Amino acid sequence: MAIWSSTRKSAGKASAIQQALHGDVALLPQAVLADFIGEGHFNRHLRKMRRYYQQQKQQVVSLLQQHFPQNRILAQAAGLHLTMLIPGLKDDAALCQLNFHGFKLQPFSRYCFLNEPERGLVIGIADADEGRLSQLIPLLQSLLTKLD
Incomplete structure (x- = not known):
């Protein structure tokens, strides 16, 4: 002691x-x-969780790039989220549809302070697993085909 x-x-x-x-x-x-x-147990736990979430973020970025190569994926080193820029996206309509299916994403425009903000979605990855992502991908694909 x-x-x-x-x-x-x-x-x-x-x-x-x-x-x-x-x-x-x-x-x-x-x-x-x-x-x-x-x-030192807390520091050990932090290192373990940082590695885990970094791997998880890399998997999500890879999956999104694979399915949406035309969109830019922004992933910072810190944080448990990433951003997918989607030109022409109507934030409110997209979020209503995604929220209806249980996804709580945020509009990227909420974080922009420009006259014409870029459009996209901020995606939290803290609880992202493959099953949940496999449900999100078709919804996003459906939204993007409506933009074309």
Whole structure:
């Protein structure tokens, strides 16, 4: 429990803040969390999840590029989302159709501050699995054929 003694002062400050904001805080969970972080388990977990989500993002980008080579796919290094630019897309109509089928995508134009924003969809990938993506691909293909 060497970690506990070195983090006791910090835990005490955190406990005082928590107490002031929300009332009593159990000390045992705080001690366990302090040990978890101090022993490097949290950092190990973060590295594992970063690798997992990076692989997942690469798979989704690859799948979208395979099915929609005419559209630009933007994937930043950070974040659990990517953007598919779709010129001529009517954001509201597309989102209504996708939401009806249970997909919660965001319009790219919501994040643009230009007079004429680019059109596209922001796709969250945190819970993207192959089964769910195999449902999304035909819906997107249907939307894009209506644009042609």
